[in-house]
Amino acid sequence: xxxxxxxxxxxxxxxxxxxxxxxxxxxxxxxxxxxxxxxxxxxxxxxxxxxxxxxxxxxxxxxxxxxxxxxxxxxxxxxxxxxxxxxxxxxxxxxxxxxxxxxxxxxxxxxxxxxxxxxxxxxxxxxxxxxxxxxxxxxxxxxxxxxxxxxxxxxxxxxxxxxxxxxxxxxxxxxxxxxxxxxxxxxxxxxxxxxxxxxxxxxxxxxxxxxxxxxxxxxxxxxxxxxxxxxxxxxxxxxxxxxxxxxxxxxxxxxxxxxxxxxxxxxxxxxxxxxxxxxxxxxxxxxxxxxxxxxxxxxxxxxxxxxxxxxxxxxxxxxxxxxxxxxxxxxxxxxxxxxxxxxxxxxxxx
Numbered sequence: 001x002x003x004x005x006x007x008x009x010x011x012x013x014x015x016x017x018x019x020x021x022x023x024x025x026x027x028x029x030x031x032x033x034x035x036x037x038x039x040x041x042x043x044x045x046x047x048x049x050x051x052x053x054x055x056x057x058x059x060x061x062x063x064x065x066x067x068x069x070x071x072x073x074x075x076x077x078x079x080x081x082x083x084x085x086x087x088x089x090x091x092x093x094x095x096x097x098x099x100x101x102x103x104x105x106x107x108x109x110x111x112x113x114x115x116x117x118x119x120x121x122x123x124x125x126x127x128x129x130x131x132x133x134x135x136x137x138x139x140x141x142x143x144x145x146x147x148x149x150x151x152x153x154x155x156x157x158x159x160x161x162x163x164x165x166x167x168x169x170x171x172x173x174x175x176x177x178x179x180x181x182x183x184x185x186x187x188x189x190x191x192x193x194x195x196x197x198x199x200x201x202x203x204x205x206x207x208x209x210x211x212x213x214x215x216x217x218x219x220x221x222x223x224x225x226x227x228x229x230x231x232x233x234x235x236x237x238x239x240x241x242x243x244x245x246x247x248x249x250x251x252x253x254x255x256x257x258x259x260x261x262x263x264x265x266x267x268x269x270x271x272x273x274x275x276x277x278x279x280x281x282x283x284x285x286x287x288x289x290x291x292x293x294x295x296x297x298x299x300x301x302x303x304x305x306x307x308x309x310x311x312x313x314x315x316x317x318x319x320x321x322x323x324x325x326x327x328x329x330x331x332x333x334x335x336x337x338x339x340x341x342x343x344x345x346x347x348x349x350x
Contacts, residue, residue, distance in 0.1 A: 022126070022129075023052045023055065023056060023126075024052075026052070026122065026126065027048040027049070027051070027052045028048070030044075030047065030048045030051060031044045031045055031047075031048040032044075033115075034047055034048070034108075034111060037111045038107055038111070039105075039107060039108050039111055040105075043102060043105060043108050046101070046102075047098060047102075047108070047112070050094055050097055050098060050101075051090075051094050051119075054090055054093050054094055054097075055090055055123060055126060055127070058086045058089070058090055058127060059127065059130045061086075062082060062086070062127070062130055062131050062134060063130070063134045066134050066135065066138045067138075070135070070138050070139065070142060071135070075135055078131075078135075079128055079131045079132050079135065080128070082127070082131050083124050083125075083127040083128035083131055084124060086127050087120055087123040087124035087127050088120065090123045090127070091116060091119055091120045091123060094119075095112070095116070098112060099112075174199075174203075176234075177195065177199050177230055177234070180195065180233070180234045181195050181196060181199070184233075191233060194233065195230060195233045195234075198226055198229045198230045198233065199230055201226050202223070202226040202227055202230060205222075205223045205226060206223070206257060213255065213256065213324075214253040214254065214255055214256065214349075215253065215254070215256045216250060216251050216252065216253060217245060217249060217250055217251075217252050217253075217254055217284055217291065217293075218250035218251065219256075220254055220256070220257070220258065220259055221243065221245065221259075223257065223260070224259050224260055224263060224282075227260050227263070227264070228241050228263070231267055235267075235271060237277065238271065238275075238276070238277050238278060239267065239271060239277075239278060239280070240277065240278070240279045240280070241263075241279070241280045241281075241282065242279060242280070242281045242282070243282045243283075244281075244282070244283040244284070245282075245283070245284040246284075246285075249284050249285070249286055249291065252284075252286065252291040252346075252348060253291070253346070253348060253349065254291055254293070254346040255320065255321075255324055255346070258317065258320070258321075258344070258346075259282070259293065259295070259344075261313035261314075261316060261317055262295050262313055262314065262317055262342055262344065263280065263282065263295055264313050265313035265314050265342070266280050266295050266296070266297035266340070266342070267280060267297070268313075269297060269299070269340060270297030270298045270299065270340070271297075274298070274300070276298075278297065278298055279298075280295070280296070280297050281294075281295070281296040281297075282294070282295050282296075287345065289347065289348050290345050290346060290347045290348060291345070291346045291348060292343065292344070292345050292346075293343075293344045293346070294341060294342070294343050294344075295341070295342045295344075296339045296340070296341045296342075297339065297340050298338060298339060298340075299335055299338060299339055299340035300338065301335070314331065314333065314342065317331055317344070318330070318331040321344070321346075325347060327347075329345075330344065330345045330346070330347075331343070331344050331345075332345075
């Protein structure tokens with residue numbers, strides 16, 4: 001992808017337009033200077049044309065060379081050396097060409113030789129301006145390209161980390177489900193078969209949504225329900241789930257597969273260390289221009305295994321939200337009235 005920061009993009013005029021205008025002004029001035037010195041209009045016009053043609057050729061060489069070499073700190077020395085060298089070469093070429101073309105016109109040759117120092121000074125300044133303008137333009141392009149590639153590198157790294165987070169989450173749930181299926185195969189084959197069907201449907205939905213950055217909360221809850229059906233088969237009557245989401249919120253967007261690791265975390269820390277029945281509460285509300293999802297599970301500090309931390313599910317979700325939105329405050333947790341509450345805020349993109 002080509003990154004453009006040229007003058008043409010900014011105001012509709014290309015650098016060639018300004019250089020052409022510049023040379024036209026200098027050529028016109030040179031023409032009238034030679035004419036005022038007594039040189040015929042034809043010879044004065046030919047002189048201006050030859051000078052500008054050679055100067056334009058050197059300018060093209062300078063600008064083309066910058067595609068392959070762009071000086072760094074030594075750029076001002078580069079401008080000086082290039083302008084001196086090409087200014088002198090320009091004067092030499094025009095002198096050789098015009099002394100051969102107009103050798104029968106002693107007045108023209110005398111005027112030309114008398115003004116050589118002035119010609120060199122003007123040629124030096126013109127070439128210096130061309131070189132400096134080309135350097136500024138190429139430097140701006142290089143900076144834009146660097147910024148673009150840096151942005152692309154960061155985006156690729158972010159996508160890779162998001163994929164890595166998803167890959168870390170899936171095996172944990174999959175191993176637990178397969179172990180449960182294995183345990184049910186001998187004692188309750190019908191339940192094991194149903195669990196396999198639910199697991200296949202869940203994994204199929206997961207694969208379909210991996211490339212979708214954002215989906216509606218309605219789609220997310222449908223996918224989450226498949227996961228909950230599997231967990232209910234594992235834990236039976238001990239696990240119940242309450243989901244509250246008003247119909248007008250169902251089309252609000254959130255990152256695909258965001259809630260499953262959070263709910264898995266709630267089940268793990270709410271159910272694993274107790275033999276009592278447990279209810280996981282999931283609710284969605286709108287807070288300003290954001291969707292707010294709350295997941296609550298029973299919590300007993302004296303027995304809960306969450307004393308060693310809040311789990312990989314929450315840390316990975318927090319990291320994923322940061323990568324997507326650039327904010328660290330989108331996942332909050334608190335302990336309240338015997339419950340561990342996770343609050344996720346998803347800004348809505350308009």
